[in-house]
Amino acid sequence: MDTPLRSPLAAPPAIDILSPAEQTAPLVFASPHSGRDYPAAFLAEAALDPHTLRRSEDSFVDELFSAAPRVGAPLLRALFPRAYVDPNREPYELDPAMFADPLPDYVNARSPRVAAGLGTIARVVATGAEIYRRRLRFIDVQARIETLYRPYHAALERLVAETQARFGCCVLVDCHSMPSVGGPMDTDNGLSRVDFVLGDCFGSACAGVVVDAAEACLRNAGYHVIRNNPYAGGFTTRHYGRPENGVHAVQIEINRRLYMNEATHTKGARFTRIAEDLEKLMTALATLPLDALRVR
Numbered sequence: 001m002d003t004p005l006r007s008p009l010a011a012p013p014a015i016d017i018l019s020p021a022e023q024t025a026p027l028v029f030a031s032p033h034s035g036r037d038y039p040a041a042f043l044a045e046a047a048l049d050p051h052t053l054r055r056s057e058d059s060f061v062d063e064l065f066s067a068a069p070r071v072g073a074p075l076l077r078a079l080f081p082r083a084y085v086d087p088n089r090e091p092y093e094l095d096p097a098m099f100a101d102p103l104p105d106y107v108n109a110r111s112p113r114v115a116a117g118l119g120t121i122a123r124v125v126a127t128g129a130e131i132y133r134r135r136l137r138f139i140d141v142q143a144r145i146e147t148l149y150r151p152y153h154a155a156l157e158r159l160v161a162e163t164q165a166r167f168g169c170c171v172l173v174d175c176h177s178m179p180s181v182g183g184p185m186d187t188d189n190g191l192s193r194v195d196f197v198l199g200d201c202f203g204s205a206c207a208g209v210v211v212d213a214a215e216a217c218l219r220n221a222g223y224h225v226i227r228n229n230p231y232a233g234g235f236t237t238r239h240y241g242r243p244e245n246g247v248h249a250v251q252i253e254i255n256r257r258l259y260m261n262e263a264t265h266t267k268g269a270r271f272t273r274i275a276e277d278l279e280k281l282m283t284a285l286a287t288l289p290l291d292a293l294r295v296r
Contacts (some may be wrong), residue, residue: 014151017076017159024072025286026167026293028159029065031075031175032152032236033058033082042084047133048125054265056083056125058177064259064271065175067279071286074159080148083131086120087152088174088234091145093119100135116185120145128184160240160247169246169293171210171285174236180257188230195223195258199233199251205241206248209292210285214250217284221277246295 034057043050068075078087092107095114098121103109117123121141124130156172163170178197182188196218200206211227218225233241233251241249256262259274 013079014148015076015078015155017074017155018066018069019074020069020072022072023074023163023166026163026169026171026290027068027071027073027282027285028156028163028170028172029068029073029075029175029282030077030156030172030236031058031062031065032078032087033176034060034062035078035080035082037079038081039084045133046131048129048131051265052125052127052129053081053083053131055127055129055179056122057081057265058175059256059260059265060267060271061175061177061254064254064275064278065173065282067275068282071279071282073282073286076152076155076159078148078152083122083125085144085148086118086122087149088176088236089113089118089120090235091120091149091153094121094141095119095123098123098132098136099138099141101138103138118185120149124185126179126183126185156236156240164246167290167293169290169295170248171206171288171293172236172240172247172249173282173285174234174249174251176231176251176253177256177259178231178253180255180262182230186230193230193255194226195255196225197229197231197251197253198225198227199231199237199253200228200249201233201237201241202228205233205237205243206250207243207293209288210248210250213284213288214252214281217281218277221280223277244295246293248293 062077093111094107096109160170182191200211215225231253237249237251259271260268
């Protein structure tokens with residue numbers, strides 16, 4: 001049964017980690033946008049209904065990659081929704097126009113993400129609809145970032161560091177989904193999208209052997225795959241990907257039409273097949289030669 005959208009009365013935990021009994025692969029999987037714990041206070045102050053808020057959610061991506069422990073790797077899951085806090089941004093990418101009070105000097109108010117309305121605290125959902133009825137207080141947003149965003153990245157940093165210490169390298173796979181058609185906030189507005197987009201920041205965040213292996217596995221399964229267009233990788237890929245230090249980061253975007261009904265936010269008939277193919281992808285990455293990933 002599909003997991004319903006929840007509005008917990010108590011503050012939910014920020015994350016959970018699905019861990020193998022023993023980590024046997026130099027991989028870390030992360031799902032930053034599949035969280036479904038919508039705080040009641042957020043739903044009350046939003047101008048949009050819960051169904052519309054979910055347009056920004058990478059629904060069920062955590063479940064698609066839930067086989068990670070079977071291939072010997074952990075899966076980190078954000079439990080909070082992207083529309084509430086986006087962990088695939090800098091800690092404080094904020095739009096001053098959203099706030100009733102001035103923002104501190106350390107806030108990045110000029111990034112392209114902020115300009116598009118998709119900062120750490122988003123102004124709009126994927127359709128371009130405004131999320132909030134009224135302007136926010138910085139102190140409230142700061143609490144979101146410190147209690148949700150910070151624990152997510154503390155856990156991710158720990159998993160990457162532990163993996164690198166154990167294997168001499170780490171491959172971080174940032175797991176996402178994308179609408180089947182580009183939206184008004186996208187460079188490909190109105191265009192149908194391919195099955196998978198692999199983002200490695202145009203080769204700067206990841207060794208070619210990793211992306212080559214992922215692309216070959218997906219193409220062999222019959223999928224249409226491209227790289228870095230329209231998604232080359234977000235904050236996580238840019239921030240963690242340091243191939244020169246033996247840490248590689250790649251972003252995977254899955255076309256939602258492959259596995260779900262985008263209108264109803266329910267799983268589609270091919271959900272199990274897609275999950276099985278992703279387990280094959282994870283297995284292929286788990287068998288990459290360590291010498292190709294370590295610092296030489």
